[in-house]
Amino acid sequence: MIILRHLLAAFAVLIGMASSAFAGVYEDALPKFAADSYAETDAAISAVAGSGHPLSLKVVEAVRDGRLLVSSGQIIIREPSGNLISAVTGQAFGPTPSGLKPVRINNRVRRAIEAALGSLTLLSSDPAARLQAARAVFRSRDETALPNLETAITQETDANVKGALQIARAAVLLGASGTSTADRLKAVEALQARGDQDALALLSTLPVGVQPEVADAAGKAVESIRSRLAFWNALQNVWYGISLGSVLLLAAIGLAITFGTMGVINMAHGEMVMLGAYTTFVVQEAIRTYAPELFGISLFLSLPLAFVVAGAVGILIERTVIRFLYGRPLETLLATWGLSLILQQTVRTIFGPTNREVGTPAWMSGALEIGGLSLTYNRIAIVIFAFAAFATLLLVMRYTSLGLYMRAVTQNRRMAGSMGIRTNRIDALAFGLGSGVAGIAGVALSQIDNVSPNLGQSYIIDSFMVVVFGGVGNLWGTLVGAMTLGIANKFLEPYAGAVLGKIVLLVAIILFIQRRPRGLFALRGRAVEA
Amino acid sequence: MSEPITPTLLYLDNVTVSFDGFRALNALSLAIDHAEMRAIIGPNGAGKTTMMDVITGKTRPNQGTALFEGVHDLTVLDEAAIAELGIGRKFQTPTVFDMHNVEDNLLLALKGERGPFAALFSRRTTRERERIEALLERVRLSAHRYRKAGELSHGQKQWLEIGMLLAQEPKLLLVDEPAAGMTDQETADTADLLRDIAKTRAVVVVEHDMTFVRDLGVKVTCLHEGSVLAEGSLDAVSANERVIEVYLGR
Amino acid sequence: MTTQSLIDRQSIIVLSLLAATAVLVPVLNTVAPPGSALHLSDYLVPLLGKYLCFALLALSVDLIWGFCGILSLGHGAFFALGGYAMGMYLMRQIGSRGVYADPILPDFMVFLNWRELPWFWHGFDWFPIAALMVIAAPGLLAFIFGWFAFRSRVTGVYLSIITQAMTFALMLAFFRNDMGFGGNNGLTDFKEILGFPIQSGSTRIVLFVLSTVALAAGYLLCKWIVNSKLGKVLVAVRDAESRTRFLGYRVEIYKLAVFTLSAMIAGVAGALYVPQVGIINPSEFAPANSIEVVIWVAVGGRGTLAGAILGALVVNAGKTWFTGALPEFWLFALGGLFVFVTLLMPRGILGGGTDLWAKVRRSRTRHAPGGLPYAAE
Incomplete structure (x- = not known):
């Protein structure tokens, strides 16, 4: 009717x-x-x-x-x-x-x-x-x-x-x-x-009584759309994976320097990330109060500051604690864990235990649609930023004298020392560099994670997994490790759920490390043997 | 046990080890007889330590044969199994148990059951006591038996390590630079000790100190770039043109 | 050490102090009249019992870290597993007295609309099975984990990090409701243990005394091991692993054996802990807990056994005091302790004391004519 x-x-x-x-x-x-x-x-x-x-x-x-x-x-x-x-x-x-x-x-x-x-x-x-x-x-x-x-x-x-x-x-x-x-x-x-x-x-869901040829054509069309959607879905997962991998990469590249090339276990690494995030918070507060028109570039202003703050704390830690513990990795682990507790509690005392609000500039909100993909701008920014930070670090390690000295000290401390390299200073600077990079990672992570005193702790195990999985002493390994873990995580999630996926991945890494204790891209040969 | 393939105690044939393309050992072949002492010389990176690693199971060769007593394939056994077969190894830097006293160092090395439960229930027997006594005497550490090994001098540690090797009662001893860091007197004493040991078992000595090698007075093998460059008496080897060129210098 | 005797001076001191505690605490709690200076109030008994469980846990860590050089940052996982095994027994004992009054299913399962008991909960109503699982569950996990780790020669910080990842993964797993262990809230609201009301004063005193006994037994077991030739091999592994290997010892088997045993001791500690605090939840798996245990051992003196006990008691007493008096400063104090001990007191209280004593004695023997300087060591 x-x-x-x-x-x-x-x-x-x-x-x-x-x-x-x-x-x-x-x-x-x-x-x-x-x-x-x-x-x-x-x-x-x-x-x-x-x-x-x-x-x-x-x-x-x-x-x-x-x-x-x-x-x-x-x-x-x-x-x-x-x-x-x-x-x-x-x-x-x-x-x-x-x-x-x-x-x-x-x-x-x-x-x-x-x-x-x-x-x-x-x-x-x-x-x-x-x-x-x-x-x-x-x-x-x-x-x-x-x-x-x-x-x-x-x-x-x-x-x-x-x-x-x-x-x-x-x-x-x-x-x-x-x-x-x-x-x-x-x-x-x-x-x-x-x-x-x-x-x-x-x-x-065709209406009843539809012509058989139409039903047939529709069936085929459904097939074709399904496979197309599956393709876009896989691409979307890859993108989520890359995005998570970039976050892991950001958290881990600083560690790749301090742990990977200097052999120092810095359990307070996550707190360097946290300091970077809080620096962003402070910068934004200052901008809101004194120069609201600059809010759009607040993250760019935060980057150098976060690098300096975290780097300075890193150098301070190196000079006052870690340098007395070179060659004693387990003790370094314990001492830096203690430092991480102190840093957390300090931040908690100053800023309070609750999450602080870090704003997202307007240009970072919204999403880019490509075909069946939806890429949010803040994730795109983080991916680009992570790769830029990685490339910069790679260049620093390869082409600057600091990088050269660092590699020299890593390979043969005594020889480097006798060639006039001030190994003490290089240690401190390298540690400062690793911590500073963690600080700028904190600026990026403040955009996607809660800025709280516990921010760092949630990244420390993941970061170590990335560095160890990728192979210690190899920045490329860290990149591959971060991306592999990120993408694997996102592909596991639909089947296993977020928590179980993470557990599966942790177990997989534990098993992997036991098969290849030196990671994917291991240094081999005499240099490894202590 | 099947029939030995070769009568020699240690038999290496065509052994190759490469690390990321670098060939630490390149088709190395070597044979050591029962109760033979052999000195291995060669420049740094010639593959001397890698060779010992292969024999003791620390490094697996990419290819080649490594047989002990003609029957045991060393390329598939682990360090502990190889040690139990009767191959003892002394490291380049003396490695003893610093926190244990000299006597306990020897006790741990004594031939015997190696399992954890045996260790948990073991009591020191009279025979063990006598063995330790004799070993202390032999490596001249009787006066230091209750001292922590970490407190010993460099030379004493070298000797303690040799004592520990003897306690294992091995058929083959691999000794890496025993004379390093020793005084002249200690070097001469060490050569005496090794010669004495070689009367009953095979000894392979890696050494740079040519005086020490001369003291030993045994067959010499010179390694270079992972394979044997020359083999024979010290005089013959040191007259070899190539050896002079790559190792001894003109 | 030429004597292999279990009963050296340290043992006598430790055991007699523990015996005194086992007698004095109940007496001061029950006999001394409330209000008198000697009276020990009721809330202190389980608190002290908790410390003793922590001391046993510290002992298990000292056995592998102090004597075998394995720094486990995941021993809290074994402790928690032992605790969960005990907690499951206690849950089953609640029976129909729960909020939902289901005779079989614990409350949280009724809440989740579960129809029947998951297979792994069967048998836990029977104490011997639960007691077996207290040891078997952590032991099995340690065995499997160690079998992979030690066989492939994962050592040093790598091992530490993967033990930490292990306990972290377990924490995430136990937080999940569908794991069947009560999720977030864990297991709690226990009513009775072996028929005795769990809240009553006398049960608490029995549990306390049992904790001292367990600690003493654990101490003697560890002492026996470290004094035996097995203990000497462990120290050898700690100080020169490859040397030990080349002497013909299968290092991985030794590590595996002692790691598994240590996990079992930790499990017992957890099982005694749960009825005294009345709850077990996934936060016991938190990596921070495990690493805190390590600092107890370091404070007391690594590789001394008695030091582990001392350290656990001192640090936990400090924690109780701080969280009462200056709660914001506890993490500063704990963090500072980590730094201070590793930097300035690497041998801990007992080790430092022994060093000092040896120095004094050596300077004395130097003056003694004809003395054998090292014979008495």
């Missing part, structure tokens, strides 16, 4: 299109609003939407917002400004009648409203509104919108909107009862080309 009525309405609209002055559908539909029945309201909305009457948009919007009022058979619109106008004439209404009651709506009516609005705004002058409307029609698959759709498609100039309109038309045609086989097949083709989750849902 409803379908029949819709068809009638559609017919009416077609006529209305042909001879724009055919009156009556709109006026006939209005009294149904007074019936106080959801079914009648539903029918009225469809009819109004299809009538082409200049007031129809206002009426449907009024129903949606509860501003369509009924009083003893009269249908009145309360405009957003508060004025009352007659729904029939559009003229201002006289004295406020008594017993005004809004037309009630339920979910079914709401769907009808959405569909009607979609179809009504298809011809809007704003392309964004048209796109929105096309999507709404796609979701509602309302047959009454078909005439408006056809008109819109012929008029449309924006390729993007036109595509959306055609998809919407295909969706409607596929579901409509009277569509010919050829039209349905075309619709299936169009939906397959769209190839997203919505198209998949549409194609896999």
Whole structure:
């Protein structure tokens, strides 16, 4: 019955299109609003939407917002400004009648409203509104919108909107009862080309009694969309993995210097990351107070400061504690653990035990859509930043004299010393460099993690796993280790869940280390043997 | 036990070890007889220590054969198994148990059960006591038996380590630079001791000190770049053109 | 050390102090009238009992770290496993007295809509099985872990880090509800143990005395091991692992044996701990707990056994005092302790004391005519 009525309405609209002055559908539909029945309201909305009457948009919007009022058979619109106008004439209404009651709506009516609005705004002058409307029609698959759709498609100039309109038309045609086989097949083709989750849902729930060739084509289309989606899904997982890997890389590269090349176990490494994050917090607070217009570049201002703060603390630690413990790795481990407790408690005393709010600059919010991928800008920024930091560090190690001295001291401390390298200073600087890098990692991590005194602890085990897995003393190993662990983690998560995935990975690394104690890219030969 | 493939005590054939492309041993072949003493010389990086690593199971060769007593394949056994077969090894830097006293160092080295449960329930027997006594005498550490090994002088540690090797009652001793860091007198005494030991078992000595090698008066093998450059009496080897060029110098 | 006797001066001191504690604490708690200066209040008995459990845990760490050089940063995991085994027994003893009054299922399982007991909970209502699991569960984990680790010769800091990762992974696992160990909240609300009400004063005193007995037994066991030739091999492994190997000892088997035994001792400590504190939850697996145990041992003096006990008692008493009087400063103090001990007191209280004593004695013997300088060592 409803379908029949819709068809009638559609017919009416077609006529209305042909001879724009055919009156009556709109006026006939209005009294149904007074019936106080959801079914009648539903029918009225469809009819109004299809009538082409200049007031129809206002009426449907009024129903949606509860501003369509009924009083003893009269249908009145309360405009957003508060004025009352007659729904029939559009003229201002006289004295406020008594017993005004809004037309009630339920979910079914709401769907009808959405569909009607979609179809009504298809011809809007704003392309964004048209796109929105096309999507709404796609979701509602309302047959009454078909005439408006056809008109819109012929008029449309924006390729993007036109595509959306055609998809919407295909969706409607596929579901409509009277569509010919050829039209349905075309619709299936169009939906397959769209190839997203919505198209998949549409194609896999065909209306009953559909032609067998159409069912066949739809089945194939579902197959093709599934495999395409699986591909995008895998890509999305790779991206999540790279993103997590970058976080791990950021947390671990500083450690790759202190542990990997100097052999110092710094359990307070995570606290260097934390100091970097708190530096960001302090910088942002200062900017908010003194120069709010600089907020957009607050992270860039934080980077050098975080490097200096964490680096200075690192050098202080090296000079006061670690240098007395060279060659005693287990003692270094314990002492630096103690330092990490002290640093945490210091920060807790100054900034309090709760999370501090670090803001995200506007340019880092939002997401980039590529095909079936959605890449958020803050993650993109972190990935780029992680790789930039890695490359910089690699260059420092390879081309600067500090890097050269560091490698010399690592390979043969005594020889380096006797060649005039001040090994003490190199130790301190190398430790400062590793800590400073941890500090700038903290700036990046403040964007995606809670800034609390425990921030560092959550990274320390992961960082060690990355460095050990990748192979100690090899920055490239750290990169590969971080990315492998990141991607493996994200691919495990859908099957095992986040926590279990992490456990599986930890166990896997434990087993891996036991098979290859020196990691993926191990130094071999005499140099290794102590 | 199957028939020995070779009558020699230690038999290395075509042994190659490479670390990331660097060939520490390059098709090395070597044979040591029962109760033979052999001195190995060669420049740094010639593969002397790697050779010992292969014999004692610390390093697995990429290819080649390493047989002990003609039947035991050393390339598949681990260090402990090889030690129990009767191969003892002295490191380049003396390695003793610093926190144990001299007597306990020897006790731990004495031939016997090596399992943890045997160790937990073991009591020192009279025979063990006598063995330790004799060994202390032999390496001249009787007066220091209750001192911690870590307190000994460098030379005494070398001797203690040799004593520990003897306590294992090995058939083959590998001795890496025993004379390093010793006084002249100690060097001469060490040579005496090794000659004495070699009467009953095979000894392979790696040494740079040519006087010491001359003192030993045994067959010499010169290694270079992982393979044998020359072999024979010290005079013959030191007259070899190539040996002079790469090792002894002109 | 020429004598292999278990009963040296240190043992006599440790054992008689423990015996005195086992007698004095119950007497002062029950006999001395409340209000008198000698009275030991009720809340102190389980607190002291808790310290003794920590001392046993420290002892197990000292056995492997002090004598075999294995720095385990995951011994809290073995302690917690022993605790969970005991906790499971205690949960089953609650029976229908729980909030949901299910005769079989513990409350948290009813809450999670579980229909039946998971297979690994079966048998825990019977004390002998639970007691066996207190030792077997940590022992098995240690055996499997050690079998992989020691066979592939993972040593030093690498080993420490993977032990830490092990306990971290277990913590994450035990936090999960579907593991079947009560998730976040762990196991608690115990009612009785072996038929005795768990909250009652006399039960607490019995548990306390049992803790002293366990500590004494653990001490004697460790002492026996370190005094035997096995102990000498362990020290040899600690000081020169490859030398030991080339002497023909299978180092990995020694490590595995002592690591497993140590885990079992830690499990017993955990099992005694749980009824005295009344709860076991996944935070016992936290890596920070395990590393704290190491500092107890370091404070008391690594490789001395008695030092481990002393260190555990001193540090925990300090912790109790600090968290009562100056809670914000406890982490500063603990952190500072880590730095101070490793930097300035590497041999701990007992080791430092022994050094001092040896110095005094040596200077005396030097003056004694005809004295044999080292014969008495």
